[in-house]
Amino acid sequence: MEKSNEQIAMRVSLNTIIWNVFLTIFKLFAGIFANSAAMLSDAVHSLSDILSTFIVMIGVKLANKKSDKDHQYGHERFECVAAIILAALLFATGAGIGWASIEAVISRESTEITAPGILALIAAIVSIVIKEAMYWYTRMAAKKINSSALMADAWHHRSDALSSIGSFIGIFGARLGFPILDPVAGVVICIFILKVAIDIFRDAIGKMTDRACDEETVNRIRDIVLSEESVMGIDLLKTRLFGDRIYVEIEISVDGTKALNEAHEIAQRIHDKIESNFPKVKHITVHENPSGQKAEDNEQ
Numbered sequence: 132m133e134k135s136n137e138q139i140a141m142r143v144s145l146n147t148i149i150w151n152v153f154l155t156i157f158k159l160f161a162g163i164f165a166n167s168a169a170m171l172s173d174a175v176h177s178l179s180d181i182l183s184t185f186i187v188m189i190g191v192k193l194a195n196k197k198s199d200k201d202h203q204y205g206h207e208r209f210e211c212v213a214a215i216i217l218a219a220l221l222f223a224t225g226a227g228i229g230w231a232s233i234e235a236v237i238s239r240e241s242t243e244i245t246a247p248g249i250l251a252l253i254a255a256i257v258s259i260v261i262k263e264a265m266y267w268y269t270r271m272a273a274k275k276i277n278s279s280a281l282m283a284d285a286w287h288h289r290s291d292a293l294s295s296i297g298s299f300i301g302i303f304g305a306r307l308g309f310p311i312l313d314p315v316a317g318v319v320i321c322i323f324i325l326k327v328a329i330d331i332f333r334d335a336i337g338k339m340t341d342r343a344c345d346e347e348t349v350n351r352i353r354d355i356v357l358s359e360e361s362v363m364g365i366d367l368l369k370t371r372l373f374g375d376r377i378y379v380e381i382e383i384s385v386d387g388t389k390a391l392n393e394a395h396e397i398a399q400r401i402h403d404k405i406e407s408n409f410p411k412v413k414h415i416t417v418h419e420n421p422s423g424q425k426a427e428d429n430e431q
Contacts, residue, residue: 136276137195143272143281144188147265147288151181154261157329158254165248173258174226177293179224183217190214190280207376207413213280214335221287222328228294229321247302255299262292265349277375279338283331290324299308337372344370344377348409352379355404361385361397363422376413381404387421394419 158174161167190213196206266288273281297320304312343349349370356365367382381401385394398417405415 136278138189139272139276140191140281140333141188144184144191144284147284148181148184148271150261151184152257155181158258161250161254165251165254167247167251167302170247170251170254172231172327173255173291173294173298176224176228177258179220180287180291183220184284186216186220187280187284190216191278194280196304207373207381208339209337210278210280210375211339214283214331215369217283217287218328218332218335221283221290221331222325225290225321225324225328227298228297228324229318229369232318232321234375247305249306251302251428252299252306255295255302258295259292259299262288262295266292275309279331279335279375281322283335286327286331290327293320293323296320329400338375341371341373344372348377352381352405352409355408356381356383356401359383359401359404361389361399362401366420367418373413375411377409377411379412379415380422381416383417384422385419 155174155177158170161223162169162171162174190210193209194207194213196202198206205429266285269281269285269288272278301310301312304310344352349368350372353365353368356362357367362382362383362385365381366384367380369380371378381403383398385397389397398419402415402417405410
């Protein structure tokens with residue numbers, strides 16, 4: 132039996148939590164015993180990934196609740212709320228890494244740090260490989276079920292991989308006698324993390340403020356409507372994103388001499404065609420106008 136979107140998201144989230152717990156413990160051990168401040172910071176970043184995944188699980192769970200009296204259009208926007216929280220957490224993590232790195236560069240305290248042991252380098256390599264694999268694993272599932280919260284979590288994994296690359300460069304540089312490379316790499320990684328956080332935030336806000344679909348999607352819908360032989364024209368075509376789902380409002384021109392049941396059958400065929408071609412569409416309204424007559428609000 133095919134798994135539901137919620138089951139897929141929960142399975143992916145649980146798997147990433149297990150791997151993050153392992154990574155956090157391993158990085159803490161390596162940071163302490165290999166005398167690496169960079170690896171200890173990386174361990175804290177992995178710990179934040181665990182928290183972010185729990186946020187995703189809550190968001191997906193709420194988003195998949197059925198419509199009720201107080202939320203008659205469903206709960207999809209809870210995924211956007213989860214994505215916004217994740218973006219804020221990611222931004223704070225990136226800013227924290229950047230601030231600490233800038234302070235270290237300015238004060239030059241990094242030159243006084245004892246070179247870390249080889250275990251810290253091994254931990255950084257293991258983290259890069261696992262976190263990059265988690266990014267692609269989570270990203271694939273997010274695309275499959277069209278989940279903005281899960282996609283935000285995927286990018287959080289990628290940010291941790293980038294952070295581990297920074298740790299590797301810093302640790303390797305310190306072992307070669309250039310400890311300043313550690314904080315410099317941290318500043319660069321900070322910029323990447325902040326950009327990802329801003330992109331996630333903008334996408335989630337767009338989905339919460341009834342942004343229209345992209346032009347390609349609108350044109351495809353228009354083509355489907357006009358492919359119906361009895362449609363004489365489109366008076367109105369509006370789309371809006373509701374979380375990760377799409378709402379469509381259409382007004383078509385039909386022959387005014389047609390019987391009501393004939394006009395209704397035309398609208399129903401259009402409705403069914405759009406639903407079959409666009410799985411993301413949750414609700415469609417198709418209204419028929421006698422040819423040459425538009426609704427009063429069409430020009431608004």
